[in-house]
Amino acid sequence: MKTALWKNRFPPMKAGRDMTVSVAFDLKPYLDEKRALVDESLKVYIEQTTPGAGGRISEAMAYSLMAGGKRLRPILCLAACEAVGGNCRLALPAAGALEMIHTYSLVHDDLPAMDNDDMRRGRPTCHKAFDEATAVLAGDALLTSAFHILSKADTRLSPEVQMEVLGVVSRASGAMGMIEGQMRDILAEGHPLTLDALKALHALKTGALIGASVESGAVVGGASQHERHALLTYAEKIGLAFQVVDDILNVEGDPLVMGKGVGTDEALNKATYPALMGLEPSRRYAQTLTDEAISALFPFAEQAAPLEALAQYVLTRKR
């Protein structure tokens, strides 16, 4: 697991024993801890938002939600909350809602009328495991549950903060954000895209929700406008890096590790960074974006160590 070294970012302190201060951050235990927190809350949230529901809807929701995703978005949310000095447990509802929204978007995107994918996260997609009607409804239910969780009065947060999180999340996931990105992606099939159009598409399709993850964590953590702005720059850069790496993995990734097919973009003649820039320039571009993301974290010092490590993780991930 890649570690982030802080020695280059802070001048050596004058320590008695003439040591260079070097704070190494080990991401793996951090990811394990946060993933466990997120998974535990997601189980509770499914139970809370499906009482009285028959087995099938909550089964299909849980099938897709608990399929071992990376939990990148919720962990970014928790890490952003901590970066501004907040208690990450207060950000768990936002984190869970974001993962539910991400999952619903995958369930609907996988439908035959959309990307028509049979496998996701190493097992049959929701409409394959259940049926199309159930997948449409389970996606709808995950989206609605996300907003229901965010709407529950939380005495540890002011209603103003809760409303602001709702605003951030609903803006990013709707027709101004993720859904418009998906629409553009579909419309782009069979049409050549310029690099700028591809970046704009990804800023919406993937970037908006990654931005909302970081921003909602920051809001819960009580970020200043300045901090929020810096974190949004970080999110914008890693969001784009995430997509560039996704495209690279689709060229040279291991389908067994990824749990989904490889080479599918080329087969569909899709506009991708490797196709438009070449593979090696795409790698360099992802590295540059990661460097820029990490630079944006400068104001936060050690508290942003997890976010720095997450940026490296986005760059070096194998799935």
Next chain:
Amino acid sequence: MKTALWKNRFPPMKAGRDMTVSVAFDLKPYLDEKRALVDESLKVYIEQTTPGAGGRISEAMAYSLMAGGKRLRPILCLAACEAVGGNCRLALPAAGALEMIHTYSLVHDDLPAMDNDDMRRGRPTCHKAFDEATAVLAGDALLTSAFHILSKADTRLSPEVQMEVLGVVSRASGAMGMIEGQMRDILAEGHPLTLDALKALHALKTGALIGASVESGAVVGGASQHERHALLTYAEKIGLAFQVVDDILNVEGDPLVMGKGVGTDEALNKATYPALMGLEPSRRYAQTLTDEAISALFPFAEQAAPLEALAQYVLTRKR
């Protein structure tokens, strides 16, 4: 247009000229006025929630949303707000969100994988006018926009009231309400349902959102717990009446007036009130439910005249 007469509910006042006080309520101008209000806000809400979006998503959203629906749910919301003495303009965001949620549910229900309907509100369904992928996304976007509108800070309402509306609406439209009803409806195909199971199905599929319409209006209007409870009883009764009438119209309605097919339930061998109870007993049942709904309005006196007339409208509507 049916009018509601109040003379039976209040004892005649001793008027100078020995007149019986009879407050007739003319529903048509009321419906026209509220529909215009709702339609105007819906246009604004679509614009507000789709800036930066390409044409296709907002076109598909508007195509389904502005197709001349009855606007029953938003008007119930406004009328409930007024019944408890509130200013109905403050309930417009809730009213608009409820219509968006109702419309998204129709767009998704019409999909080939669900009810596979070609016509809705007198014109081709969304996936027929556009395509399946666009219909899935337009539905998703309508649902997300609904929550985005409810999440906008409204200085005329406290954030607590806004959060409560969000809670009411998200609960009713998710896996505890409308979506579970739709799931049960799909699972019931080809299986005989008892009358109780049919009522429970409809309480979820149609009743939950009608209940949320009345309840959210009541919350915005500052209803007491007592008033809220009475209005929920009203909503429960008209929600069920609505569905009984729907089933009756599917037997004997005019497809030209309704803008959709007739006799489709029988063709699909669906459990309906006429099939389970007979046509005439279904009519009587709808009348009883309407009477019970109107009785629940007793505490509100004249301010509930529109709600009473709306109950009559639900009973006597032709589409």
